[in-house]
Amino acid sequence: MHFPVVFCSVTLALTLAAVHAAETYVLGADSQPQTGVPQGRIEKFEYTNSSIFPGTRRDAWVYIPAQYDPAKPAALMVFQDGAAYVSRTGDQRVPVVFDNLIHRGQMPVTVGVFISPGDRTQESRTNQWKTSNRSLEYDSLGDRYARFLLDEFLPHVSKIYQLNLSANPRDRALAGMSSGAICAWTVAWEQPGSFGRVLSQIGSFVNIRGGHVYPALIRKTERKPIRVFLQDGSNDLNNLHGSWPLANQEMASALAFAGYDHQFVLGDGAHSGKHGGTILPDALRWLWRPDAPIPEPSTNNWPGDEALNKILPGGGLPGDWQRIGENYKFTDAACGSPDGVFYFSDLPAGNLHRVEPDGKVSLWLKGGPKVSGMKWGPDGKLYAATQGGGKDDKKKVIAIDPTTKDMTDIAVDVTPNDLVVSRQGWIYFTDTGPGQVVRVPISARTMSRPPAAAGGINKPNGITLSPDQRQLYVSEYAGTFVWSFLVDADGSIRAGERLMTLRVPIDRPDSGGDGMTSDAQGRTYITSHQGVQMFDWTGRMGGVIAKPETKGAVSCAFAGPGGEWLYLCASDKVFRRRTLVKGF
DSSP: OOOOSSSOOSSSOOOOOOOSSTTOOOOOGGGSOOTTOOOOEEEEEEEOOOSSSTTOBEEEEEEEOTTOOTTSOBEEEEEESTHHHHOSSSSSOHHHHHHHHHHTTSSOOEEEEEEOOOBSSOSSSSOOTTTBOHHHHHHOOSSHHHHIIIIIIHHHHHHHTTOOBOOOGGGEEEEEETHHHHHHHHHHHHOTTTOOEEEEESOOOSTTTTGGGHHHHHHTBOOOSOEEEEEEETTSOEETTEEHHHHHHHHHHHHHHHTOEEEEEEESOOSSSHHHHHTHHHHHHHHTSOOOOOOOOOOOOOTTOOOGGGTSGGGOOGGGOEEEEOOOSOEEEEEEOTTSOEEEEEGGGTEEEEEOTTSOEEEEEOSOEEEEEEEEOTTSOEEEEEEEETTTTOEEEEEEOTTTOOEEEEEESOOOOOEEEOTTSEEEEEETTTTEEEEEETTOSSEESOOEEEOOOSSEEEEEEOTTSSEEEEEESSSSEEEEEEEOTTSOEEEEEEEEEOOOOTTOSOOOOOOEEEBTTSOEEEEOSSSEEEEOTTSOEEEEEOOSSSSOOOEEEEESGGGOEEEEEETTEEEEEEOSSOBO
16 A cells, blocks of 8 residues: 555544644644543652663653553553653653543553653763753664663553553554654564554654664665554755655655555644644554454565565565474574475484475484585585584584485685585585685585685675576675686685675674575575575675574575475574575
């Protein structure tokens, strides 16, 4: 469904008085106390115990609706810049609106938590601008503020007020104005398993601390299960950080492209809460309405553009991953066979497992070497990079006969991490410590210390070939690039270049580029800290496929029915999901 960047509606009409000039918005009846409507109670407290934002104090309030029943989990809504929302006589009047909407059943019984940004003093005063921690906490990208809420602040609130709050992200919302709005979005973006709804008013999606990247991230990240209501005014700020109206229109356009359940209302107000407060009742009704069908992502792509909707059925959601194995020590060495069977290693245990196309898992080899990478060769043997274990506990490259399970040493006195095998019979493996790629023929036997074929790579890890076997790709674990090398007819590699740039988490210097695979159309898939990053054959990022859980994405491969299933080794578990493409 397409949402135009105008005042619009989805399932309800957003009521708004006629406006002839900026800031002439008038609060409606839903923002006024009503006779016969029970009022929730508001409790104020101070919070000073943060280790994530040390040295800060902050005022906070909790609203507990009159209908709250401790025996039933209540919904939760957290308001940044809480002082601007908690008053019953200001522009927003959230407690009054909550009273009215909860009473009429137009939103669930919802506990409101209102929190001010930290003040780096211990004096009892509210956010003196010279000591305010607001910009750091609200404008910064990454999960720091999310961890503050989830690990410190909200458990404290639940404990002191003995609240029974729902853990379902569909029952948990965030809200904020300006920098508080981008903060609310960032928390949900980082923790969609904890918060599923966002109210953004005059959001600062501009380059204060890098927030201008969100429209681009939304377009190239697998859609997250977040419902978001955006509000802004055409007379909002336009300064050195950017244009607020344009930034919010970019956000709305990106959300529509990615298929998010969203609404955008653009009025003519300035940088204040007047317009947002006027439409707050309707915004909350829309935000808390019953779940609706998820919009489809846009298919408005130029030929050659590799958006995620070409890869994932219906655009997909992280929940589309299917868990097929768990309780392993550490899974790695994802490998698909020509007949659709998937193999993986439980590395510390020295076990290799086999997954049939129907998803059934069985132990294929027990108590062998510790395999960190494996691929099938043109001779029908399985080639593996080992980290010791087995009979002699030495690192090497081996061949495994799939019928007899006999093992043959190919290269010794080596430290291989991952490998790939070409149709011409060459094994290429990454040697992470010295930053090298090493090449050996599958015909070799106990070849000692084979020479490097390429070097200068920042902790190379994953490795794969293009479908035509003319390019070799290598991921950097400690860096941010994927290298491309030309493969000559004799199997030698040359002309290395940094073809792809991996997305890196905020506050980390490395991408965690790990296992790699390719599909039949030449797209490359790299596991990383961020998830599975997909690139087209030209090296342009097409998108990031979300990890099924917070634990690391280690290695991936195509296998299963039709070769259309992407398998993922992720720490102690193995997952798979159906795609619209095929491995080669």
